[in-house]
Amino acid sequence: MRTTLAEELGIRVSLLQSGMGGVAGPGLACAVSEAGAGGCVGGYKLTGEALSAVLRRLTAGTARPVGVNLIPEVVGPDELARQVTQVLDETPPHVHVSLFGMPGDGVCERVTAAGRKLVIQVGTVADGVRAAERGAVVVVQGIEAGGHLLGETERDTLVAQLRAALPDACLVAAGGIGSPDEASRALAAGADGVLLGTAFVNTHESLAHRSFKDAVGSAGGTDTVITDVYEIGWPGRRHRVLATAATRDPGQAKKFIGRTVVEGKPYLVPRFSAAVPTEATSGRIEEMAMYCGLSCDAVSGEVPAAEVVAGFAPVLPCADITETLSGEK
Template identity: 30%
Template sequence: MTRLDDLSARGREFLGSRHAIMAGAMTWVSERNLVSAISNAGGFGVIACGSMTPALLDGEIAATKALTDKPFGVNLITLHPQMMELIAVCARHRVSHIVLAGGLPSGAAIEAIKAAGAKLMCFAPTAALAKKLVRSGVDAIVIEGSEAGGHIGPVSLGVLAQEILPVIRDVPVFVAGGIGRGAAIAAWLEMGASGVQLGTRFAASSESVAHANFKKAFFRASARDAVASVQLDARLPVIPVRALKNAGTEAFTAKQREIAEQVDRGDLDLAAGQLAIEHYWAGALRRAVVDGDIENGSVMAGQSVGMVTKEQGVAEIIDELVAEAEAALDTRVAGPVRLVTAA
């Protein structure tokens, strides 16, 4: 057993995969082809349910099972109006892991997932919430830093890990946000993480169904191009979204201003205004991922995008990450390299 295997043993056992490398659930991207490819390559794929209906999720899970006999998970959004039906779909398919995102899950949802025999994973933005989730029966925690792509919190992974890893020991903790190299994986495992979650590198893989223009935007981008959205009006709360800076970024700012003016005039109430903003993001992401409109769509990407320079197959990406992690750990076991100067 390698040192990497030793450090990741808890995460690998929990996921049931060869490597403790989870894939982030990305709407329009994390579907049957990418999910099955990641699981087949020794990682752990996760279907992004997003706003799918129970019927659509049922078909997606069945199609994924036809492509892999390895474990994979399903990501559900806690605010989905048909949450209990979606959990029932997962139960019928005996999905082994369910990842809940987007808010604190209800007791009923947790109970239904546990009753189905699935392992439950939840995102925790603070140590206090992580402890609460563990007490409520959650089987593993994911902590995601602001470096990640898509909807993000305000705190970096470096800070979250220092706050949460030392105090959450009862269940596995997976870390996410800005991870693009195997050396970083090794460092987080040494710090106490059970495994990692990556999204950006997989989004631009060969097996990703994202439009070629979407992937090319990743290859050209640097870390500084992946910026977080700005909230203009306190009445219209916006969960920040990290995406590549483009005309769509500016359009979102204009959209917020337009909606705020409609609220001021009484043309929209606050709830309708907030919903309009969420609909904007859903449509903007689809334009980029599916239609390839990378100027006006939302090209969601994490700050690790600067490390994505070419299209690679999922197996190649995972093998590369593992080799880099093992090399980094071997170097640390051997001790620091010392420079010798001539006398």
């Protein structure tokens, strides 16, 4: 039987926040979950004590459903298995596992066998069917999305194709959703909820660098490009970003253009790095990867994450979970 995203994850509003590595820290994830939607922290390549520190802040910040996003193709099967083990061992049952792209079957089996909710983002019909068969909520990403692209199909077309193939699955539309009207169109195509990324970059709780936020807030969809230049750290995957000097001249030297800090550890940032500029980044921010979807047309000034959730709630399926939401942390 088909269920809404809210019913599936035990949240009030059928809305997920993208687990954007570098941007989506525990503060943003918890704020979104506290507002009644599904927050998600970006796990990216974190392991060991760095990942544990993030998980501690996440679970201390909310007792409501919240996720940890991991990226199978970036870390590989062995490292992904270690990350999943940490999430399952170090977090309570209200924390779900969110995966960007399909993992091996063993990962899905481990997560569902542990009684955790599983969310998988896909960009093709074949991967969507595989994800649903493995018990996942399926996030259907269209090419309108910011960040790395998993397919080549427009959002509503792919949602409709997967709805036809999976009449009972819980499908979540992603890509280019910056307004309630756009969310309504995704629901009409067959989605049971929506995922937002770009809309949360410009929130108070986002860890995006101030210049990144300002650029997204002043940009329109025509200011974005699909390219593969930001490949250091994430090769072989096209991505939608704001146009920069790096996208206009990909033949430049891959020299260091900045510095950043991740969980207390300093790193140099080379030109064409896949890492986003955060509030801990310095250097030539204007040349770095500023992932941005077509939804930037509807994004302007900086707002609290709860305000973003509230703006979409009236058009999205909601669930009455008053008792769950009134529990103390």
